[in-house]
Amino acid sequence: MDFSRNCLDVLNSLLGAGACRDRRGSVGLPFGRLALAGMAFVLAACSGPGGVRDAVILADDPAPRLSDYGLFSDVSAREPAQGVLPYDLVNALFSDHAAKHRAVYVPKGMAAAYQETGVMDFPVGSVLIKTFAFAPDMREPAKDERYVETRLLIHKADGWVAYPYVWNAEGTEAVYSPVGDKQVIKTISPDGEALTINYSAPNRNQCKECHSLGDDFVPIGPTARNLNHVGPQGVAQLADWEARGILTGLPAVAAAAHSIRSDAPIEDRARAWLDINCAHCHRAGGGASNSGLFLAWNETNPTGWGVHKRPTAAGRGSGDNLFVIEPGHPDESILLHRIESVEPGVAMPELGRSLIDPVGIALVRDWIASMPPVEP
C-alpha cells in the first residue's frame, strides 16, 4: 500500500476536508484551518513523506527547527521533499571555500516571473534554501561532508526574510540561530592547503547587510544570468524550471553570466567575480551605495567601477594607494589590497569570509594588470 496515500486518508478523516494533489504530485492540505501545534502533531503521527509545510513557511515567526518546514524528507537534509528543487549558480560568492547546496521551493500552482536583470520574481511562499558545508578535504568535497548552516530566504506576505539555522555536530538537526554562530573548522583547501577557518554564521542583521536594496530585503543569487547554465539536474536550468512550471516568461535567449572559470576575456571574468562577490553592497541602494563604487556587471562608467576613482571612506583600507584601480598596476590598487586582506576594517567583503579567495584575487590582479596605464 502506498504509505503516503494511507497517511492522506488518515488526515482526511481527521480533518474532514479534501486534500488534493497538485500537478507536481505533492500533497496539498488546507493547513490554514489548523493550529500549528495540531498540524505538527498530525504530521508527526504520519511520520511519512509529509512534504513542505506552507503554513510553517508563511507563519509570522521562524520555526525553531529546520525540519519543521518539511523541506527535506530526511533528518540530514540530503533528500529534498517533493517540490523542492536543487539548483546552482554560474558564479557564487566566496565563503571560505564552503560548499553550498542550493534549492528552491515555489508553492504549488505558482511560478516565478522571469526578470531580465535582477532576481527572478518569486511568488509569496517561495523559499530559497542554501546549506553551507565542509568536507575534511575540500579536494573531495562530497566525502564525509558535514553541514554547518542552512539559510532560508522566505518570501513572506510582506517581503523576504532570512532565517539562519545552525546544524548540530551529528548533522541530525539544524536550530534557528538569530544571533549567528562562530566555530572553528579545519579542512584542506581545493588547492591542498591545510586551513583553520574561523567560520561565522551570520546573525539576522548581518543577513540584511548584504541583502538590502533600499528599504527592501532581496535575494542576491538567482538572477537569469547567474542561473543560465546546466545545473545539478544535468539539464539547462532555466528551461527546466519553466518545464516544471516554477518559472514563466522565459525568453528564447536569456542572458548568461561569464563563468569565472571559463576562457572568457579577463575583463568579463573579473567583473563577473566582482558582480557576485561585491555588487550586492556596491550598487545604488546597496549597503555600500555611499561609496559611489559600483561593481555590478552592467555598470557602464569606468570611474564607477573604480578606474582612477579616489576612495571615499576607506581609511587604512586604502593601503596607502591613491585609487581604487590604478590601471596596469594591481599592487597600487585599493580594490586588490582590500580583497587580499583578512583584517577587519580593511578586508572586503566585510562579511562572509575569514580567508582570501585565491581565484578572485588572481582574476582581479590579471584584469588590472591588463589595463593600459594612465598617461602621467
Next chain:
Amino acid sequence: MRSILAAVSVLALAAACSPTEPAKPAALAPSATAYADLQKLLIEARPGDTIEIGEGRFDFTDGLSLTVDGVTIKGAGQDKTFISFKGQTGAGEGLLITSDNVTVTGFTMEDPKGDGIKSKGADNITYKDLKVIWTGGPLTTNGAYGVYPVESKNVLIDGVTVSGASDAGIYVGQSDNIIVRNSRAEYNVAGIEIENSTNADVHDNVATHNAGGILVFDLPDLPKIGGHSTRIFNNQVVANDTPNFAPPGNIVANVPTGAGVMLMANQNVHVFNNTFDKNQTTHVLIYGYSFEFKDARYNPLPRDFVIRDNTYGEGGNNPQGRLAPLAPALGGSLPAIVWDGVTTYNGKTEEVRIVIREKPEVGFINLGLGVTPIDLTKANPSTTRLPDFEIAEPPAIVLPQDKPAAAKEGT
C-alpha cells in the same frame, strides 16, 4: 503564624492581580555571553524599546548592528559603560545602524577596528553623550570614522567626543539637515567633517589637536554631490597640531597639519563667531577641489562663502602641506584666512563670491592660482579682499527629534 499566612496570600493575590505589563528588563551586565545577549536584544527589539547596557567593561570581538526603527541604545554613562573592540575579528564597524528614529547614548566605545558607530540611511538619528576613542592615540592603523552618519536625513550629534580617528572623528556624509553641537573632537586627522551634505549647523564644539579642526567638503563621484548651506559658529578651533596621520589615498591625507577650518568646493558656507588660535598652517583655508575629475555634475569651486566676526589668535606661523612651498615667498607664514584663488575648471570661469567681513587687521591672502588642478608655479598672491556681497545666511536647522519637550507634547 496566621497573620503571616494571610500576608503571604495577600501578596500572592496582589501578584496575581497585578497588570500583565512585563517587568522592565535589567540592564545588560558584563558576562561571557554579553555580546550574543546584546545582539539578540538588538535583533528582537520592537519600536519604542530602550536597550540598556549596564556599568562595566564589555570586550566584544564582533560588530553590533541594529535594523529596528525607534530603538534607544543606552549605556549607564560615558564614564561607566565601556565597550571595547580591541579584539575585534569581524565586521567593518563597532555598531551599525540602518533603521530610523534611533538614539544612541551613554557609553564609551574603544578601539573599533574600522569605523566606530555608523548609521546608514538612518533618518532622525541621535548620537548623544557618548565617546568613541582609540586608546593608543593618533595612529594610522586606527579606524577611519568615530561617528559616521551617512545618507541620512535629520542627524543630531550632541555631546559626543571622538579621539584618534584616522580620517574624521565626527563625520557626516551625503546627508541633509544636520546639527553637530556641544561635541569635542581631538587627535583625529579631521576633527569634524561635513561632506557632500546639505543644511548643517556646526556649533559650540571644541576641535583641538587634530590635523584639521572642522572641514566642509564636496567631492565628485559620489551618489550625492553638491553640498551647500552649512553654518559653522561659536566653535573653539584651537591648537590643531597633530601631524596628519591619515593613510595616503584618503582625501583627508591632503589636509595640512594645523588647518583650523578647511572648506573645499561646496556652496553657501558661513563661518562666524568662532575662536581660532594656534593653528600652524592657517585658521581658515578655502580651497577648490584640486584633482582631475570626470563627474559632469560636479563643481569643484567654493562659492558664496562668508567669513565674519571670528576671533583670531596666533597661527599660520609654520605652514604645512601642499601650500607650504609658497610660504617662504610670503615671509614664511600664512595669514588667518587663505583662499587658493581658483575660479576656473574644465575651461569654465565663474565668479566666486568669498566674503571676508572681519576687522581690517585680520590677514587674508588670495593665492591667485586661477585654475584647478592647481599648479603652484602659477601662484599670483594678493592680499586684497574680494568685494563684499550680501549672501543670505541659511536658516537655523530644526530637527524633529530635537524639539523641546513642551513643544513635543503640544502644551
